Amino acid sequence: MSIKLKVEIKGDEKLAKNLEDSSNITDPTHKFLQVLTKEVVGKVTRFSPVETGNLRARWKQSVKTEGKRMFGVVSNDVIYAKPLEMSAKKPKKPHAPEEQIPFLEPAVEWVKKNMDIYVKDLKKDIEKEYKP
Numbered sequence: 001m002s003i004k005l006k007v008e009i010k011g012d013e014k015l016a017k018n019l020e021d022s023s024n025i026t027d028p029t030h031k032f033l034q035v036l037t038k039e040v041v042g043k044v045t046r047f048s049p050v051e052t053g054n055l056r057a058r059w060k061q062s063v064k065t066e067g068k069r070m071f072g073v074v075s076n077d078v079i080y081a082k083p084l085e086m087s088a089k090k091p092k093k094p095h096a097p098e099e100q101i102p103f104l105e106p107a108v109e110w111v112k113k114n115m116d117i118y119v120k121d122l123k124k125d126i127e128k129e130y131k132p
Helices: 013-019 028-047 083-086 105-111 113-128
Strands: 001-008 060-067 071-076
Touching: 028 060, 028 071, 028 105, 028 113, 083 113
Parallel strands: none
Antiparallel strands: 001 071, 060 071
């Protein structure tokens, strides 16, 4: 089970033209995706229901590059992660009030709702990295 997080940077045409060479923003974008995936993993870990602790313990994050595209991946290799996410099953005996099903989708939605916090940091990083 995994989810990809994509980031598209839009803005001033002049800035976009100057940034056409994506190497100018590789480090800030990579850092940004690391922060986003770390936040999703933190939330999904808290939201994941617990019986054995295996599901919670196996959430992973990574940032990957395919050509000029860079994306973050949040994954879990526990065989029952995806069927459980898709089920309408309620956690048997919640150990924490945040436990819920589904667990991954709400974690991603939480990060999306709070994106402005992360975007401000990305903007600062790009301004530091890119010197016209």
